[in-house]
Amino acid sequence: MGTTDPLMEQLLRFANTALLLSVLGTVMTVALAYPLADWLTLPAQIAAHIGTLVFATGLKLSYVTRLISLKNLGRPVH
Structure with missing residues (x-):
């Protein structure tokens, strides 16, 4: 089981949000x-x-x- 480092959890939330916004921005600008x-x-x-x-x-x-x-959280990386 992975660790529960609050800094890494916050970084993961930030990365997920940035990933979503980047995908939406890329699709919009390509269109x-x-x-x-x-x-x-x-x-x-x-x-x-x-x-x-x-x-x-x-x-x-x-x-x-x-x-x-x-x-860093010990979760599967695909």
Whole structure:
């Protein structure tokens, strides 16, 4: 059975929330950057493309943070 380190539990909650927000942000910016691009101005399209990169980076960082916290809590890491 895993430990119950409150700091790691808090980090896991943060990572899960950041992961959810990053996925939603990535989906939203990809939708804006590609299928909905005709409705946007050029600066908005550029912002959507940059947002895709930023949210994808957040997704990767939050996933790694989640894995680290799960490992430190002794829980299965898939």
